[in-house]
Amino acid sequence: xxxxSRIWKTRAAVGLVSVGAALxxxxxxxxxxxxxxxxxxxxxxxxxxxxxxxxxxxxxDGGEFRTxxxxxxxxxxxxxxxxxxxxxxxxxxxxxxxxMVQEFAxxxxxxxxxxxxxxxxxxxxxxxxxxxxxxxxxxxxVDIEGGEFIFSYTPTPTEGMVAxxxxxxxxxxxxxxxxxxxxxxxxxxxxxxxxxxxxxxCFAKGDPDEYEVKFSIYGSVYVSRVx
Numbered sequence: 001x002x003x004x005s006r007i008w009k010t011r012a013a014v015g016l017v018s019v020g021a022a023l024x025x026x027x028x029x030x031x032x033x034x035x036x037x038x039x040x041x042x043x044x045x046x047x048x049x050x051x052x053x054x055x056x057x058x059x060x061d062g063g064e065f066r067t068x069x070x071x072x073x074x075x076x077x078x079x080x081x082x083x084x085x086x087x088x089x090x091x092x093x094x095x096x097x098x099x100m101v102q103e104f105a106x107x108x109x110x111x112x113x114x115x116x117x118x119x120x121x122x123x124x125x126x127x128x129x130x131x132x133x134x135x136x137x138x139x140x141x142v143d144i145e146g147g148e149f150i151f152s153y154t155p156t157p158t159e160g161m162v163a164x165x166x167x168x169x170x171x172x173x174x175x176x177x178x179x180x181x182x183x184x185x186x187x188x189x190x191x192x193x194x195x196x197x198x199x200x201x202c203f204a205k206g207d208p209d210e211y212e213v214k215f216s217i218y219g220s221v222y223v224s225r226v227x
Contacts, residue, residue: 065180065205070173075221077106089121093129093142093153101133104161104219105188109134119144121151129155133162134188161215163191168213171221172202180205183213191215201226 081102084095097114116129123146131138139159145152165185172181183202191197194217202211202223214222 063182063184063203065182065203066169067180068170068173070177070179071170072174074174075106075167075171077103077219079108081108089151090116090118093127093155097129097131097140097155100155101131101138101162104215105133105164106167106219107134107164107188116142120146122146122148136162136188136190138162138190157193160190160192161219162188163215163221164188168200168202168221168223172204172211172223175211175223176204176207178204178207193217 079102081099084092084099086092086095094114094116097116098112101114102108102112112131112133114129114131117127119125119127121144123144125144125146127142127144129140129142131140138157138161140155140157142156143154145154163185165183165187168183168185169181172183173179181202181204183200185191185197185200191200193215196212196214200213202213204211210226211223212226214224216222
């Protein structure tokens with residue numbers, strides 16, 4: 001899957017400056033999870049009138065509902081991740097992948113790691129990298145645009161990104177205005193980006209409907225009722 005990239009930063013290094021691009025199509029599209037423009041439309045109001053006991057039985061009765069406070073807004077990632085401080089181009093790319101997967105999941109994990117093939121930052125090429133987050137491997141291809149003093153790179157996850165069930169369920173609480181919800185996913189799970197996730201449905205207690213989930217290229221979570 002080809003995910004648009006953004007410029008992470010330009011950093012002076014010994015002989016080279018890296019311009020890391022992640023999750024982008026153009027070099028100037030910022031990855032800001034939960035941007036105001038990304039907010040999904042409000043849910044439609046349920047029809048007025050009394051509902052039968054059968055109608056209000058939750059469609060998600062087959063699993064355990066988890067209860068938590070209803071967020072006041074759509075979920076966002078507000079943590080400050082450490083900047084990558086290295087003169088080694090490989091370490092720079094690996095460090096940005098470590099930050100990238102945590103930003104997408106909206107969860108920090110100090111054990112997150114990344115490993116990339118070695119490369120010559122002065123030459124164009126493509127390398128393979130693998131990030132590991134919450135014990136899940138996330139493969140990437142990384143296109144390198146080399147240069148004598150500046151090199152840029154664009155990572156593309158080849159099998160998806162890792163999402164957090166807690167984050168998805170918080171978004172479900174916000175969208176449904178319901179404290180008790182459940183989503184049919186693992187605590188952390190590899191998901192496709194920019195498309196509805198197959199076999200992932202969310203439910204709110206007392207709500208007969210089911211909801212589907214989609215993750216934007218920015219890591220934002222969209223929950224919408226299945227009609």
